[in-house]
Amino acid sequence: MQRILQPGEIETLDRIHFPRVRLPQPATLFQERAARLRQLAEGNPIADYLRFAARLVDAQHRRASAAPAPQPLPADIARRASEHGMPLLPASEHLPDGWQAGLRALLADLQGDAAVPAGLAPVSAALAALDDAALDDLARQVLADNIGREDLAAAPLVMAALQVGFAIRAGSLAEKDVPFAEPATVCPVCGSAPVASVLRIGGEAGGHRYLHCAVCASEWHMVRVKCSHCESTRGVRYQGVRDAGTEQAGKGDTAQPVLAETCDQCHTYRKLVNQEKDPFVDPVADDLAAITLDLLMGDTEFARASGNPLLAIEKPLAV
Missing domain, CATH: 3.90.1670.10 (FdhE-like domain)
Structure with a gap:
């Protein structure tokens, strides 16, 4: 006789089940x-x-x-x-x-x-x-x-x-309190922009990319092939301080724990911090410490998508 599985039991058998949001x-x-x-x-x-x-x-x-x-x-x-x-x-x-x-x-x-x-x-x-x-x-x-x-x-x-x-x-x-908010590039809890994205390790969240809210520290899942600013799936690449060039999104294997994720469509970048390369990375701390990467990106066509809550920088005057 076959037994009908309940929803909770189905989720335990589903290897692709992972948290939609990670609350602070x-x-x-x-x-x-x-x-x-x-x-x-x-x-x-x-x-x-x-x-x-x-x-x-x-x-x-x-x-x-x-x-x-x-x-x-x-x-x-x-x-x-x-x-x-x-x-x-x-x-x-x-x-x-x-x-x-x-x-x-x-x-x-x-x-x-x-x-x-x-x-x-x-x-x-x-x-x-x-x-x-x-x-x-x-x-x-x-x-x-x-x-x-x-x-x-x-x-x-x-x-x-x-x-x-x-x-x-x-x-x-x-x-369950947190809605599926649109656009998916803002925090579903407080509506703020992410400071960076983080590739998590361990548990059900392992191997998944989350955007980290600069204000309330909530995290929400976004697939790695999407731009975290405009959600485009075209022309998303990763670039690091020691890279000679850019790498196709999802195909790079650099040892650097912090990379700039650039988008050819909206011409912005946001950093990705990788726990697989350093398990102690923190989206806010590592983004701030990697200011050299921001300086290098200043010589490219890509503008930073959002700021770091621990550092306020004067915006350049519009030309």
């Missing part, structure tokens, strides 16, 4: 990122900045450890997002509760730290003096990547506080 684990996320930043600082041309970034991420870890549990997700929000194929909690519309107090605590935590540049003190003081409404306005500008030269130094500090709140909220979700 705030208890370890920032701690591991700080350790990676310190490791990458050794011999790096921007070692001092990486060590400062590590201290900033240390402060994020302390804020995440002290933060209260988020409020449960209202059922109507998940239903509406699923029905309309939209991100669950668009970042600019759903700033985390109490993130302003978290920012002030983070700034106080950095005071007097030798790894923090002295020039950052007046920036921190100015931020701490803003009221909640002004901070919310600035946060929305930072999230929209719409800041002027005067706010460049403040942006990573604001983003650091926001990341804590967004990661805690995203980490409290279940995979």
Whole structure:
């Protein structure tokens, strides 16, 4: 007699079943990122900045450890997002509760730290003096990547506080809460752009490419033959610092853990970090440390698709 398998049993037999999304684990996320930043600082041309970034991420870890549990997700929000194929909690519309107090605590935590540049003190003081409404306005500008030269130094500090709140909220979700959002190039949780993509190892996610959200640290699957910016499957290639040229997407076998994934259709690039080459890679930390690759890409036709939350760079003037 044949037995009818239940859905859960079918999935255990399906070798191609893997997580559609990987939600953050705030208890370890920032701690591991700080350790990676310190490791990458050794011999790096921007070692001092990486060590400062590590201290900033240390402060994020302390804020995440002290933060209260988020409020449960209202059922109507998940239903509406699923029905309309939209991100669950668009970042600019759903700033985390109490993130302003978290920012002030983070700034106080950095005071007097030798790894923090002295020039950052007046920036921190100015931020701490803003009221909640002004901070919310600035946060929305930072999230929209719409800041002027005067706010460049403040942006990573604001983003650091926001990341804590967004990661805690995203980490409290279940995979079933997260909709299939369109376009697939933005985070289905908060609607933000990815900082980089990561080729994962281990468990069901092993061998699959995920985009890593720059804001809430959620990850969502995207096949490796697609551009992570325009979703084209034509002209996607990988290029690294030591490459003599480019390699066809999916066919390269370079030992480099960080590559630039370029697209001939939209003329952008975004980095791919590969756990198969280094199991300790972190999308945010490794993207930041591989700034030499960005400098080399500056001499090509490809523009960076999105920025790194730990570094704000002035946009070139439109010609």
